[in-house]
Amino acid sequence: MKTKIKEKNNVNFLSIILGFLFFILSIIVLVVNTPTMKINIFQYQDYVGIANSDTITDAFLLMVGQEIPQFKVFLEGELEVPSISNLAFEAVTGIRTNNISTFLLKEIPGFNSANTKIYIAGEGSDYSNLPQESPPPDFDELLKGENSNINKEDEPNSEESANEESITSKNPSVFIYHSHSWEGYLPLMNKDVKPSDSSSTDNQENVVLVGSMLSNKLEEYGIKSQHEDTNMAQALNDKGWDYTDSYTLSRELVETVSAQSKSISYYIDIHRDSARKESTTTTINGKNYARLYFVVGQEHENYQENLLFAKDIHEKLEESYPGLSKGVYLKTRAQ
Incomplete structure (x- = not known):
């Protein structure tokens, strides 16, 4: 009798855990597919933390075992029912209880950059x-006065005009763009601001100027x-998006230009260190x-060629201008 009660309690407890896991996974799916919710609830690093969590993985496997009897037999003795408190803590915070580095990565500003891999050190x-990389700017402050000073019908920087420019360009082979076009340079801004606040929508003060110089x-x-x-x-503001969707927006621009200009072979996203x-x-x-450096994203299917x-x-830069290049760096989507 005691054995049956204990087994029943274990089943009920497991059901609670698996139900909670299903709820969390449902939230993640919703967040991944809803840009505004993604901004306010999770960062992409949190998805990765959840996916790599042993606790959540074990709970998921146990949930699968409830539906597949043969799989359940295989799991018996291999996995323990995870603590519901650990499961909830890791799912909500992205911090793994058995890995202190995940706490450091989330709580110490800039520490996550240590995940960057140096392929070639300059x-x-x-x-x-x-x-x-600078912290996200205050878009409300950055765009103050923009809407009143710009006639959108004549705005050369709108997506529509960008697409028209793509169509009229004469067989370009290089496309230069800026996912964070607001990244500014203090000496050009003539403002007494903190380095972390060096953001500007003036293309004579920000990284867009560098793109123009390279193009010329x-x-x-x-x-x-x-x-x-x-x-x-x-x-981004027009779409109701935020800083975290910068690359989603620039990807749209790249895909549009790529479809319209088949002659383009090189796509360069210029940022400011x-x-x-x-x-x-x-x-x-x-x-x-x-100095300059090169960042290669490992998520691209042809990243080895890049x-x-x-x-x-x-190497060419090192031959002619030793020390000019800081090297080549690798990043995943989570970095």
Whole structure:
């Protein structure tokens, strides 16, 4: 009699855990497919943490075992019913109770950048001075006055005009764009602001200027390019999106241009390193230069080809301008 009661209690407890897991998975599916909810509830790193959690994996396998008797027999003695408190804690926070590094990654600002892999280290580059990304800007403050000063029918940075430019471009081979077009440069802004607040929608003060300079230089060498100068902060705001959807928006732009301009072979997303001057500049033959580095996303199906291409550029730069390149870095979607 006692044995039956105990077994019944175990089954009820497991049912509660599995029901809770199903609820969490349902929320995740909803979040993944709803941009605004994704912004307010989870970051992509949280999805990865949930997917890699041994506790949640065990609970999921036990749930499958409830439906597949043969699988349940296989699991008996292999898995223990996880603690519902651990399950709830890991699902909500993304912090794994058996891995303190997940706590550090979430709670220490910038610590998650340690997940970046250095494929080729440039001169003086190591894990102590990785490139840095600025915190998300305050879009309301950044876009203050934008809507009143811009006539959208004449706005050259709108998606519609960007698409028209794609159609009229004459066989460009390079597409230059900026997922974070607001990343500004303090010396150009003439403002007494903190380095972390160096954001601007003025294309003479932000990273879009660098894209224009690269496009013009390529033209000098006979390489046709197309430069996308969309105000990404405004475009995100128009969609009701936030900083975390920057790459979703830029992907839409890339896909549109790719479909319209079959001649394009190279897509370059230019960002600004927010690290300080001693890390981002170098002196070669008595002249000061801004250093650059290459980031290759490992999620792309052809990332190995992109990696070799970035490696070739790095090596060419090292031949002519030693120290100009900080190296080649690898990132996953979660980084």
